[in-house]
Amino acid sequence: VNALKPFLKRGWSMIDTSASPDPDSGFLSDHRIKPDISVYSDGKPSNNNLCRSCDMETFLELKLNTNSDGFCLDKGPDGVFVEKEGGIARDTRGQLVTYLNAMQASQFRTHGFGVLILGKKCRLLRHTHSAIEVSTRFDYTSSNTSHLQTFFWRLSHACPAVRGVDETFEAQSTVSHEIRTLLNAHTHPVWKVRVGNRFFYVSKSFTRNHHYPVGRGTRCFVAVDCKTFQKCVLKDVWRVVGYHPEGEVYARLHKDKVGNIPGIIAEGDVDSNGEAGGSHSCGFFDSGWSVPNDSTIREHKHYRIVLNVVGEPISEFRSTWELTKCILDAVKAHRDAVKAGVEHRDISPGNIIIVRSNDETAAGYLIDWELSKYQEEEGIRAYERTGTIQFMAARLFSDQPIARTVGDDLESFMLVFLWLAALYAPNKMSEKDRGEVLQVYDSPNRRNRANFLLVGHATPRQFELKSTYLSNVLMELMHVYSARYAVPFNDTEASGISEKMKQLETHLWMIETMQKALKNDEWNATKDHALRQEFVLPVVKENVKKRKSACTEYDYVFCARKRQRGEKPAGSDNDLDSGSGV
Structure with a gap:
C-alpha cells in the first residue's frame, strides 16, 4: 500500500x-x-x-x-x-x-x-x-x-x-417532493437519465438481473418524465448485437395492431455525455487479442427504452380468476405477434405483467421482446437457445440446436402457469412437495421436465389447489400437453397423439380452454389472492456437483466449451455446466 x-x-x-x-x-x-x-x-x-x-x-x-x-x-x-x-x-x-x-x-x-x-x-x-x-x-x-x-x-x-463510471446517470442533489413521491424515493437517491432527446428521473431499480457478471445486465426503474411528470418504466440493458433493438420490435408490433403490449415513449442506444465516450459497447476484439477457442463472448451495446405503463408482477394477482385472465391476455398478445411475423422466444413470469385501468380492471401484458426473432429471418444468431432456462420447452434441452416452433413458446406459457399455481395460488401442498415441484424447473435435465408434462392432468392434481376452478382448467390444458412427449403404443394411439400435437402448435385450443373457464361468474367473484408459499428443496446428493448457476444466459455455451476440451460436464449427461467465462 x-x-x-x-x-x-x-x-x-x-x-x-x-x-x-x-x-x-x-x-x-x-x-x-x-x-x-x-x-x-x-x-x-x-x-x-x-x-x-x-x-x-x-x-x-x-x-x-x-x-x-x-x-x-x-x-x-x-x-x-x-x-x-x-x-x-x-x-x-x-x-x-x-x-x-x-x-x-x-x-x-x-x-x-x-x-x-x-x-x-x-x-x-x-x-x-x-x-x-x-x-x-x-x-x-x-x-x-x-x-x-x-x-x-x-x-x-x-x-x-x-x-468505467456511467456518467449518463446524473445524481440529483435537489429533487422536488412531488418527484420523490411519484418514485417512492423519500430516502433513496434520485438520478436523471437521458434516453434519446428526453430526460427521466429514476431511483432504485426494481429488478435484479444486473446481479449477474455477464450478459444483458437489465435494470428496470419506475421513472418520471422530467417534462410531463408522467409515470413510466425505464429499462436499461446491454443488448446483444445481432438481435433487433427492442424499440424496433415494439414499433413493428404496434404497426400490426398487436394488443396487450406497452407503448414506447423513448428508446435508443446510449452515448457518453463527454468526449471520452461514444457508443457504450463491449465484447469486440481485434486480431491483436488472444480470444479463447470457441469463444462464447458476445458483443453488447448499451441501450434504453421507456414504456408507457407501470405494471405489477404477475405473481401479485388478486384472484386465481385474474391470474388465468392475465395469462390468457399474454397468450393472445403472443398469437397476434406471431401473425405479425414476430416470435417472442422468452416466455417467463417476469415477462408477463398485470396492468390495471382506472377502475382496477386487470389486463395481462407481454413484455421484454429484446430476444425475439422475425419469422422471415433464417440462420442461428448470437446464441440461439434464447429464453429463461426454468421455463424453456423440454425438447430444447438438446446437445444439438433444434428449430423452435410456436409450440415451444406455448409450452413455456404452460410451465409458467403451473409454476405460478404451485408457488402462489393457495394450495395444500407440504413445503417438501412444493420444493419437489419447483426442483423440476431448476433442473436442466430434459427427461425430468418432459416427464413433468407427460403425466398430464396428474401434475396439477398433485398441487392440491384450493380453487377447483383453477385446478380444472390446468388439468384440461395438461391433458392435451401429455401428448407432446408421449410415445405411442400402437398406430391407433399414434393417430390420437398426432391430433393433439397439431393442437399444441396453435394458440386456439389454449385460448378457447381458458375463455370457457373464465365465463364462470362464481369463480370471478372468488377473491383468492396470491400467497407466496414456503418450500423446501430436496437435498442434493453428495456425489453430484451442484451447479453454481441455474439460470444464466451462457450456461449452454460453457458446457459446449468443456466438451470441446474433452471434459464431461458436471452432473448427468443432460446437465449444464456453469463454467467460468473469460
Missing part, C-alpha cells in the same frame, strides 16, 4: 479490507466480498463500512505465488485457452469475478478494473458485460517494469468515464 500511494491522485486511498466484508455485496450466492485491498477515489463515502463495493474504483487481490493464478495463455493446435485448469485456479477466478461483479451490480458502470498479485507477478483485469480481459503476467518488482505504477497513476488521474 505504501509503495503504491505515491502513484495515486491526491485524495485517493488504499484500504486493507481483507478482514472487513462488505455487508451490502451479496449479489452472487449471498457472498460478502472482502478484497485484500480496496481502492477509493476522493468522493464522499456512501456508508461507514471499510469495504464498500458501491464506492470501489478497483481492488487488489494478493496470492503468495503463481500457483494460485486463475489464468494462462495456452496456444495449441485446437486454439487458445485462457482459463487455467484445477480447483485452485477456478477458486481464484470465482473470487475475482465476485469482486468485479459486486462493483458492477452496486454502481452504474460500463466497465471495471481489478489487480491480481501473485507473489512477484501481477495481472491487470478489465470487466465488462461481455467478458473479463486479462493482461499477460509481468514482474511488478522489476526495475525494468512500471506497469503497475503506471496503471494506478493513469486510473486515478483519468476522467470518470474512462474509469
Whole structure:
C-alpha cells in the first residue's frame, strides 16, 4: 500500500479490507466480498463500512505465488485457452469475478478494473458485460517494469468515464417532493437519465438481473418524465448485437395492431455525455487479442427504452380468476405477434405483467421482446437457445440446436402457469412437495421436465389447489400437453397423439380452454389472492456437483466449451455446466 500511494491522485486511498466484508455485496450466492485491498477515489463515502463495493474504483487481490493464478495463455493446435485448469485456479477466478461483479451490480458502470498479485507477478483485469480481459503476467518488482505504477497513476488521474463510471446517470442533489413521491424515493437517491432527446428521473431499480457478471445486465426503474411528470418504466440493458433493438420490435408490433403490449415513449442506444465516450459497447476484439477457442463472448451495446405503463408482477394477482385472465391476455398478445411475423422466444413470469385501468380492471401484458426473432429471418444468431432456462420447452434441452416452433413458446406459457399455481395460488401442498415441484424447473435435465408434462392432468392434481376452478382448467390444458412427449403404443394411439400435437402448435385450443373457464361468474367473484408459499428443496446428493448457476444466459455455451476440451460436464449427461467465462 505504501509503495503504491505515491502513484495515486491526491485524495485517493488504499484500504486493507481483507478482514472487513462488505455487508451490502451479496449479489452472487449471498457472498460478502472482502478484497485484500480496496481502492477509493476522493468522493464522499456512501456508508461507514471499510469495504464498500458501491464506492470501489478497483481492488487488489494478493496470492503468495503463481500457483494460485486463475489464468494462462495456452496456444495449441485446437486454439487458445485462457482459463487455467484445477480447483485452485477456478477458486481464484470465482473470487475475482465476485469482486468485479459486486462493483458492477452496486454502481452504474460500463466497465471495471481489478489487480491480481501473485507473489512477484501481477495481472491487470478489465470487466465488462461481455467478458473479463486479462493482461499477460509481468514482474511488478522489476526495475525494468512500471506497469503497475503506471496503471494506478493513469486510473486515478483519468476522467470518470474512462474509469468505467456511467456518467449518463446524473445524481440529483435537489429533487422536488412531488418527484420523490411519484418514485417512492423519500430516502433513496434520485438520478436523471437521458434516453434519446428526453430526460427521466429514476431511483432504485426494481429488478435484479444486473446481479449477474455477464450478459444483458437489465435494470428496470419506475421513472418520471422530467417534462410531463408522467409515470413510466425505464429499462436499461446491454443488448446483444445481432438481435433487433427492442424499440424496433415494439414499433413493428404496434404497426400490426398487436394488443396487450406497452407503448414506447423513448428508446435508443446510449452515448457518453463527454468526449471520452461514444457508443457504450463491449465484447469486440481485434486480431491483436488472444480470444479463447470457441469463444462464447458476445458483443453488447448499451441501450434504453421507456414504456408507457407501470405494471405489477404477475405473481401479485388478486384472484386465481385474474391470474388465468392475465395469462390468457399474454397468450393472445403472443398469437397476434406471431401473425405479425414476430416470435417472442422468452416466455417467463417476469415477462408477463398485470396492468390495471382506472377502475382496477386487470389486463395481462407481454413484455421484454429484446430476444425475439422475425419469422422471415433464417440462420442461428448470437446464441440461439434464447429464453429463461426454468421455463424453456423440454425438447430444447438438446446437445444439438433444434428449430423452435410456436409450440415451444406455448409450452413455456404452460410451465409458467403451473409454476405460478404451485408457488402462489393457495394450495395444500407440504413445503417438501412444493420444493419437489419447483426442483423440476431448476433442473436442466430434459427427461425430468418432459416427464413433468407427460403425466398430464396428474401434475396439477398433485398441487392440491384450493380453487377447483383453477385446478380444472390446468388439468384440461395438461391433458392435451401429455401428448407432446408421449410415445405411442400402437398406430391407433399414434393417430390420437398426432391430433393433439397439431393442437399444441396453435394458440386456439389454449385460448378457447381458458375463455370457457373464465365465463364462470362464481369463480370471478372468488377473491383468492396470491400467497407466496414456503418450500423446501430436496437435498442434493453428495456425489453430484451442484451447479453454481441455474439460470444464466451462457450456461449452454460453457458446457459446449468443456466438451470441446474433452471434459464431461458436471452432473448427468443432460446437465449444464456453469463454467467460468473469460
